[in-house]
Amino acid sequence: MKAPRRAALGASRIGAPATLRMLALSLAAALLATATMAFAVALRMARRVVTPSRRVPDTRIVDIDVPAQTITLARTPDTVLPGRYGLFTTGSADYLKVGSVLASDGETVKRKLLTQVGGESSLAADAAFSGWYYERPEELHLPFTHEHVPAAIGACPAWLFPAEPRSDADHETWVIQIHGRGTTRAECLRAVPVFHALGITSLVVSYRNDGEAPRSRAGAYALGATEWRDVDAAVSWALRHGARRIVLMGWSMGGAIALQTSLGSAHREQIEGVILDSPVVDWRTVLTYQARALHVPTPVTDLAMGALRTGWAAPAIGADGPIPLDRLDIVARAAELRHPALILHSDDDGFVPSSASHRLADARPDLVELQVFRTARHTKLWNYDQQRWTDAIGDWLRAHDLVSAPAVDEGER
Incomplete structure (x- = not known):
């Protein structure tokens, strides 16, 4: 009777390690499946960031x-x-x-x-x-021409709105307008009459992968890391066609492109300032904000940003190459800024948080002026309060001697 009991005890001792191994393997498989799923979600998130998007009904x-x-x-x-x-x-x-x-x-x-x-x-x-409001340049009832800016990617379409200068200094100043992500240059038309009234010529440009300019190999956004070269080509074109002083104006992702142009352009000496409407100043701030709004776990967001930064993930997310998020962080690079900047941003933006704009203004109060709006939402500041928006730009341009001051009526003296 004792022998069978010893055999049963022996079997029990052998079965316990096997059960633990099975539990460990099951746990490892579950963790692997979770990690694989998280990685797949991160890749989809990264792909969505760089893929030019169609307009989504809202x-x-x-x-x-x-x-x-x-x-x-x-x-x-x-x-x-x-x-x-x-x-x-x-x-x-x-x-x-x-x-x-x-x-x-x-x-x-x-x-x-x-x-x-x-x-x-x-x-x-x-x-x-x-917030576009104007869809076609003809709606402005201002003289304009269709132009093509030669860039390394190919010829990029542009609209040129020549302005009647109020002084010789005004004649030399051009503004180059840069639209945002998922839009076209029509987004910028709202600002053209503002600059035209000040005697400033507007060049409204396109850039690679925006649906109007030529397509890169992968056809994906680089979030400003490569697009700025097309804008720099527009700066060269403007200087060849009569401009002497350049103001860059960027909307949303166009703000990131404008900032990269101001830092990297070979024509930095001719760039006199930057105007930014609802700008992307740091992509990590934007991606973190949007991920939280979608209830994406922080580790997945971190994986997505890691995928954007690495070359090996570029084919999986459809990018042309790694995206240097560090180089696109202008708060971290605030010491490199050389040009005065006017930032117009709503604290109720709802898409690109204004926190990075606040941090940049705090880091460089000598160069950066931040005009804070409330309620206006993303790139809808002109629509929400056109007079304040227009006055802010005119006052800033005059403060930096980029346009002449308006003549004073004799009756006002």
Whole structure:
């Protein structure tokens, strides 16, 4: 009777290590699966960052009152904003201008239609609310020409809006405008009349992979790390065509491109200043903010930023090469700044947080002026408070002797 008992005890002693090994293998497999899933999510996140995006619907058309020429939209933080805006649509019209808020409740917002809509119009419910406002250069009713800027990537289309100078100094000053991520140069048209009234010529440019300029091998954004070379080519073109002093103006990712141009251009001596609307000053701040909004775990966000920085991950995320996030961090490079900068940023941006703009202004108060807006949302500052936006730019240009001061009427003396 004792022998069988000893055999059972022996079997028990042999089975325990095997059970532990199986548990360890199961745990390792679970951890590997979790890590693999996290890595896959990180790669998808990184790919999304560098892939030129199409416009995504962010609101819904609830009703159009043709006799009253009003439109009712689903309520969002953007659609409730006061001011003039654009609405990208599908159907009988692809773009509408909308004006002031007429009524709102907890779910909808009724606005004035500034684009005439007829009774035969048929529009899909999904729409995208935009700060563009002007869609084509002809809408400005200002003289302009279609140009092509020769760059290493190929010829980049541009619009040139010559201005009547108010003085010889004004004649020498040009502004080069740079649009943001997922948009085209039409985004910049709002600012052209502001500079035109000040006697400053506007060159509104395109850059690689934006859908208008030539495509790179992978067709992906480098977040400003390579795009700035196309803008620098535009600086060269402007200097060959009469400009003597250059102001760079960048919107959103265009701000990152403008800052890289100001730091890396061979024509730094001719660049007199930088104007930034809702700019990306540090990509890591932006990516961290957006990931948190989407409830992406911090380790996954860190993996995504690691993938962006490394060459081996470039084929997996569809990039042309590693993206130097350190070099794109202008807060860390604040000591290298040489040109005065005006930053216009809303603390309620909702897409590109203003925190990096605040840090840059704190790091270089000698060069950086920050005009803080509230409620205005991302790249919609002109739309929200056109007068303040216009005055801020004019005052800054005059403070840096980039335009002449307005003449004083004798009756005001």
